[in-house]
Amino acid sequence: MPIQLTSQAYCKMLLHAAKYPHCAVNGLLVAEKTKEKKKDSHSEPVLCVDCVPLFHGTLALAPMLEVALTLIDTWCKENNYIIAGYYQANERTKDSRPNQVAEKVAARISENFSDAAIVMVDNSRLTMSCFEPIVVIYDHHENKWKSRDVTSDCFEDWSEAQKITSALLEGRSYENLIDFDNHLDDLRNDWTNPVINKSVLDLC
Amino acid sequence: MASVSEMYDVGWEEMRDKLRKWREENCRNSEQIVDVGEELISEHASKLGDDIWIIYEQVMIAALDCSRDDLALTCLQELEKQFSDSHRVKRLSGMRLEALERYDEANKDYDAILQDDPTNTAARKRKISILKAQGKSAEAIRELNEYLEMTHPQLYQSTYCFPCHFHSYGKAAFCLEELMMTNPHNHLYCEQYAEVKYTQGGLENLELSRKYFAQALRLNNRNMRALFGLYMSASHIAASPKVSAKVKKDNMKYAAWAATQINRAYKLAGRGTKENKCSMKAVEEMLESMQITMS
Numbered sequence: 267m268p269i270q271l272t273s274q275a276y277c278k279m280l281l282h283a284a285k286y287p288h289c290a291v292n293g294l295l296v297a298e299k300t301k302e303k304k305k306d307s308h309s310e311p312v313l314c315v316d317c318v319p320l321f322h323g324t325l326a327l328a329p330m331l332e333v334a335l336t337l338i339d340t341w342c343k344e345n346n347y348i349i350a351g352y353y354q355a356n357e358r359t360k361d362s363r364p365n366q367v368a369e370k371v372a373a374r375i376s377e378n379f380s381d382a383a384i385v386m387v388d389n390s391r392l393t394m395s396c397f398e399p400i401v402v403i404y405d406h407h408e409n410k411w412k413s414r415d416v417t418s419d420c421f422e423d424w425s426e427a428q429k430i431t432s433a434l435l436e437g438r439s440y441e442n443l444i445d446f447d448n449h450l451d452d453l454r455n456d457w458t459n460p461v462i463n464k465s466v467l468d469l470c
Numbered sequence: 471m472a473s474v475s476e477m478y479d480v481g482w483e484e485m486r487d488k489l490r491k492w493r494e495e496n497c498r499n500s501e502q503i504v505d506v507g508e509e510l511i512s513e514h515a516s517k518l519g520d521d522i523w524i525i526y527e528q529v530m531i532a533a534l535d536c537s538r539d540d541l542a543l544t545c546l547q548e549l550e551k552q553f554s555d556s557h558r559v560k561r562l563s564g565m566r567l568e569a570l571e572r573y574d575e576a577n578k579d580y581d582a583i584l585q586d587d588p589t590n591t592a593a594r595k596r597k598i599s600i601l602k603a604q605g606k607s608a609e610a611i612r613e614l615n616e617y618l619e620m621t622h623p624q625l626y627q628s629t630y631c632f633p634c635h636f637h638s639y640g641k642a643a644f645c646l647e648e649l650m651m652t653n654p655h656n657h658l659y660c661e662q663y664a665e666v667k668y669t670q671g672g673l674e675n676l677e678l679s680r681k682y683f684a685q686a687l688r689l690n691n692r693n694m695r696a697l698f699g700l701y702m703s704a705s706h707i708a709a710s711p712k713v714s715a716k717v718k719k720d721n722m723k724y725a726a727w728a729a730t731q732i733n734r735a736y737k738l739a740g741r742g743t744k745e746n747k748c749s750m751k752a753v754e755e756m757l758e759s760m761q762i763t764m765s
Contacts, residue, residue: 288498288535328669329679333698341752358603450694453739
């Protein structure tokens with residue numbers, strides 16, 4: 267089951283990358299939990315409705331990552347979500363391949379969700395206008411992570427995603443994006459980003 | 471587009487003071503620095519006195535971050551006119567070349583500085599940054615080792631993040647140990663050291679990490695990372711089959727204490743805001759569920 271991104275998930279990922287242009291950033295993708303397993307569920311894509319920005323800077327340290335995964339897992343259960351994927355934007359512009367951290371986190375996510383995907387942001391193509399999707403999606407096949415061609419089918423509604431992301435980037439909304447690091451700095455910072463979610467909804 | 475002074479109703483002195491604050495705190499809020507700095511330079515240059523030179527430097531570096539080569543060049547040219555033979559300005563010229571990805575030319579600038587002054591740490595750091603930007607991680611680590619062998623305490627400061635990036639946790643731990651020795655009251659170094667130890671894994675490292683998380687908390691009882699870290703490390707130690715009953719009991723006590731403090735911190739933060747209740751509830755449940763797996 268390939269994953270699909272909503273506008274909210276896609277734009278928050280890019281806002282996170284834009285907020286910290288000089289750092290690597292990462293986060294989790296969440297999907298709604300479906301109760302029944304349909305017989306033909308193999309062909310239906312999993313819709314990632316939202317993302318939770320995690321860290322910026324040093325991504326490779328374990329304790330806070332564990333806290334974040336456990337906490338967000340609990341939050342997911344309350345909201346009938348499931349962690350379905352992991353995103354990362356590397357520090358260097360020209361490097362958009364998943365590294366050890368990405369593979370480790372994705373492996374952990376796969377324990378609870380077999381079709382977990384890694385979404386890497388291609389920094390070199392990040393622009394304000396977002397004419398084309400700039401993510402590379404990796405699926406796990408035969409013990410390796412293989413990239414998949416990204417088309418507008420990977421989005422619930424690409425033109426909406428493009429419009430909203432571009433508008434929020436121009437409006438510098440990324441200044442208000444909260445990631446888990448910001449939350450640990452001040453607990454009042456809300457990593458669910460209700461303000462940005464509302465902006466997205468308003469633009470839909 | 472409205473000027474900064476119009477949008478925020480500030481005068482030039484406030485803008486100048488803001489820039490100073492950002493300099494002192496080493497903030498990398500480049501877009502804001504460019505907005506404020508550009509206006510200050512173009513409209514109030516004559517009022518700034520000698521401050522203008524350090525402002526040119528600050529704005530130039532921020533401009534590089536924002537791909538504003540036009541602004542960066544203007545600032546650089548002013549600095550070059552005023553300080554023609556300065557190493558500090560030469561380094562800025564090198565940084566601009568780095569931003570334009572003209573690494574060979576940048577290296578020439580830095581090599582020239584180092585020939586004149588082999589102890590110039592700024593130039594050495596830039597050369598390592600170039601290797602990092604080019605993805606030459608093995609060479610970068612080699613240069614870093616040589617750099618650290620010069621045993622200048624300030625060097626460790628900016629370099630411990632770097633080994634983490636390449637998963638050389640041992641090196642990162644070493645840098646942090648040096649930093650903790652020279653800055654024993656800095657809770658951040660303690661806490662980051664604890665994180666590196668935890669990541670290295672194994673019972674001994676976990677116990678060390680728990681000790682350093684506790685130490686960080688003693689230095690600053692509001693460090694949430696240290697609090698969570700204490701909880702996680704103590705919980706893992708208590709759950710380990712290799713520890714004695716006494717160690718298990720002690721660590722369960724530490725974890726329980728940390729859990730109470732975490733809950734308290736969330737309650738305090740959640741006062742008055744409806745949205746934070748979801749975080750608080752999630753934390754409570756997370757702590758409860760971990761205690762179940764422990765016992």
